[in-house]
Amino acid sequence: MDQGLSSREACERVGINLRTGKRWRNGRNASGKDKARPPILEPLPTAGPSRYLREADRVHIADRLREKASIRTIAAELGRSPSTISREIRRNGTALPGDGHRLAYRPHAAQARADTRRPRPKPRKIGQNPELRGFIQHHLDRKWSPEQICQALRDTFPERPEMHVVHETVYQALYVQGRGELRRELAGALRSGRARRKPHRQANCRQPRFATPMVMISERPAEVEDRAVPGHWEGDLILGKDNASAIGTLVERHTRYVMLLHLPNGRTAEHVRDALVETVQTLPAHLVRSLTWDQGSEMAAHGSFTVATGVPVYFCDPASPWQRGSNENTNGLLRQYFPKGTDLSVHTPEDLVHVAAELNGRPRKTLGWETPAERLHKLIAA
Incomplete structure (x- = not known):
């Protein structure tokens, strides 16, 4: 069902009847000699910060898609950007059998997928790929900037997307403590010479430009x-x-x-x-x-x-x-x-x-x- 199948389709795929599938998903209470059993996967909380789509938003998207509403109309109704709605459908929709270009959008499966992706921390690309890590370390030793390294990765491995990263990924691997993806001493190879990232202050937190306040x-x-x-x-x-x-x-x-x-x-x-x-x-x-x-x-x-x-x-x-x-x-x-x-x-x-x-x-x-x-x-x- 996390892959977008309906309850009946998932039970048929696994080879069990619909009632057993429901019991597996939802668990059961104690009854007579039968002991209580929890669900196989504990449901994650669906209510998150307002910046994320909620389950109710996803239900609204599914309903309006069945009514043939446009992406921009749905976005306006939810107070979201049209790109947010199109990205949600593309990420969490399911390809229809026999037509990989068309997507079926099931809101509860989409919510389960989003909840599964949300927990942090996630494994990092550089930490999982020794070849990628070695390439970056070698070029940092040669005093290349992270942006130059990322462009070199695309030129050297044009057909291997697993070897492509953006320069912010390299900076994160260098600066954020506890990840251990790149040797800490390599931060000294950066042109700034800093081993820690210098945060940009918010405008309202900056020090005054002059000792005497300016009159604008x-x-x-x-x-x-x-x-x-x-x-x-x-x-x-x-x-x-x-x-x-x-x-x-x-x-x-x-x-x-x-x-x-x-x-x-x-x-x-x-x-x-x-x-x-x-x-x-x-x-x-x-x-x-x-x-x-x-x-x-x-x-x-x-x-x-x-x-x-x-x-x-x-x-x-x-x-x-x-x-x-x-x-x-x-x-x-x-x-x-x-x-x-x-x-x-x-x-x-x-x-x-x-x-x-x-x-x-x-x-x-x-x-x-x-x-x-x-x-x-x-x-x-x-």
Whole structure:
């Protein structure tokens, strides 16, 4: 019956009558001289976590299949993915005699099959196959990555599925204690050099990026977004060869006016903070209302910058460069003067002033063909 046969078909296959088969399956109570006998196989509990199909779900699937309902209709009725229903039928259905392409779905047999597969732990593929284990161990000794090894297995044994594993199976055999499928010292052959897997923290459990809490861009005043009020700046760094040198860039959102930060001694948080404080103090107070930056480590001292200047700093979301669109566009223009892969520390403060003056002297279509310098001078005069 676990193979999908009905009770009568199973009894005929074994060679017993239907009543005996029922007694074997269900056991019997004590009666007269007859002693009580338990079932041959104790039924496993059918109720599991909600993520699994229950017996009632399988009965519903069988009923709706007899009514010729589609897979998607059944999935919608059960609140499941269509792939869950099709996979259930494919795994636990029984091929019809004489037609191996058609499946009969019997819910109670399907539930018994699922309950039989559920217990853990299960024997692992690597632990059961010495040839597979030896192949993996040999290539780990040669410093191959698990993913390279798994691809080599498919290329070397294309017609032998028992020799095919995914790279996560290899990692599990190396990292999970107590399995003993691969020698523990082979974990040292991994490029990470770790003998234990390093878990990825959940987002809500991660340590704060900076000691001073970040104020995110979602909390930035609405006046910054529409560019109607001047004095809101965007900042970033452009990096030189091997990330060993850098230049800071500041762009005013209303006028697109550019200022460059000279960082001859490095781009640590303290160096960037000092350069920002020095630059901001050269501007009128009404033209420095806020600063928006990405979450780079160079802004770890943003709290002390705000204390020194009174300018709040807002941080963009991770991997969201469009939230500083003016600054990203300006950085692209600056690469005409500071190409990628060059040493940026050779440029003097005078060089940076000259480059910024050239950019601020270019007419901009978005400003009605005025230059950023002209627009800023009007604001200062007003």
